[in-house]
Amino acid sequence: MMQSIANLADKVQAGGRLSAAEALDLYRSAPTALLGQLADGVRARKHPDNIVTYIIDRNVNYTNVCVAKCNFCAFYRPVGSAEGYVLGFDELFRKIDETIAVGGVQLLLQGGHNPDLPLAWYEDLFRTIKQRYPSFKLHALSPPEVIHLSRLSQLSVPEVLNRLIAAGLDSVPGGGAEILVDRVRKLLHCYGKATADEWLDVMRHAHRAGLRTTATMMYGTVETDEERLEHLLRLRALQDETGGFTAFITWSYQPEHTELGGTEATGIDYLRTLAIARLVLDNFDNLQASWVTQGGKVGQLSLAYGANDMGSVMIEENVVRAAGAAYCMDEVEIVRNIEDAGFAAKRRNMHYDVLGDPIFRERDVPRMMELATARTEGDTSIPSELRLYPARSKTGKTERAQ
Numbered sequence: 001m002m003q004s005i006a007n008l009a010d011k012v013q014a015g016g017r018l019s020a021a022e023a024l025d026l027y028r029s030a031p032t033a034l035l036g037q038l039a040d041g042v043r044a045r046k047h048p049d050n051i052v053t054y055i056i057d058r059n060v061n062y063t064n065v066c067v068a069k070c071n072f073c074a075f076y077r078p079v080g081s082a083e084g085y086v087l088g089f090d091e092l093f094r095k096i097d098e099t100i101a102v103g104g105v106q107l108l109l110q111g112g113h114n115p116d117l118p119l120a121w122y123e124d125l126f127r128t129i130k131q132r133y134p135s136f137k138l139h140a141l142s143p144p145e146v147i148h149l150s151r152l153s154q155l156s157v158p159e160v161l162n163r164l165i166a167a168g169l170d171s172v173p174g175g176g177a178e179i180l181v182d183r184v185r186k187l188l189h190c191y192g193k194a195t196a197d198e199w200l201d202v203m204r205h206a207h208r209a210g211l212r213t214t215a216t217m218m219y220g221t222v223e224t225d226e227e228r229l230e231h232l233l234r235l236r237a238l239q240d241e242t243g244g245f246t247a248f249i250t251w252s253y254q255p256e257h258t259e260l261g262g263t264e265a266t267g268i269d270y271l272r273t274l275a276i277a278r279l280v281l282d283n284f285d286n287l288q289a290s291w292v293t294q295g296g297k298v299g300q301l302s303l304a305y306g307a308n309d310m311g312s313v314m315i316e317e318n319v320v321r322a323a324g325a326a327y328c329m330d331e332v333e334i335v336r337n338i339e340d341a342g343f344a345a346k347r348r349n350m351h352y353d354v355l356g357d358p359i360f361r362e363r364d365v366p367r368m369m370e371l372a373t374a375r376t377e378g379d380t381s382i383p384s385e386l387r388l389y390p391a392r393s394k395t396g397k398t399e400r401a402q
């Protein structure tokens, strides 16, 4: 082993903070087993109780219509596409009922940048959900969606956030970060939806407004190792400033059916990336395992490479499935993976408060062996309440005038 790697390992073990150059040395040159051992050491220091958590929530994509057209995305449909959809309020209530039936506590609600859904649609939706389900949480609208709404409504980002918070927004998911380096964002056609600074700024405002948020990284497209680390360092700097991030989640780009194409990063790349994230993000408490893109086995291995959380019991998934990943684990499976790895499994909420033991041990819950989708295939129905909201696109205007 190179001497400098041994020194860096000592530094990490002594609780020291890695510089960009040191992190790059470790990421490029440390043996995978050593990276895992160091990341596991940090995980054990931060979580000495031997608990691995998970959340029961539902990942709902309210629309797939999107004007952003990121070239790594297989999920979106352009305005006017016959395959475009917007979920109706009633469909969303049904999804919440099903989520509550399996012990779920929140919706992770994200969608495309649909020009025909004005801010009032979101406010009405959030208010109605909160009226019907007062203790149910809304973890909703990633930073690029907030920016889209700010442009559409011509209100500032803090104003949009305040309106959404008043309507019932509880926390903001860290989606749409991809790699927070503008060179990469331009190549991925996602610079227009949010620059790196704009993404971070939404999170800064959300934290200042008292919301907690998560942070993500999608790696494995066109970025360099240095750029992956730059992404992590930018998150670390904002976390130093606000302390508002609860968790970090990384996953590999899923290339199937995308315009960008290419190949998927390996499982080893995933584990090394997760481990270096644990080492660089010394001010983040929680790292999630991404078993939805990596599968159950690598997901389980993540617990030895720095992760202390298994993420969400997936009831529904539409985005990575559109790009070829379709792993499904219900609560029984998640808990089995956690316990087989030698940890105690506990349910949590978005704030990482432990809610209790696995719910299936407390009461009968239906098992979900398949992932639900946003809508059954071929269902092109248009929700009736959409007529109440002005459309911006030509197609939307014509449709609503009928």
Ligand code: SF4
Pocket: 066, 067, 068, 069, 070, 073, 074, 075, 076, 111, 112, 113, 144, 190, 193
């Ligand atoms: S990643 Fe999001 S913003 Fe980009 S095209 Fe897909 S749905 Fe639209």
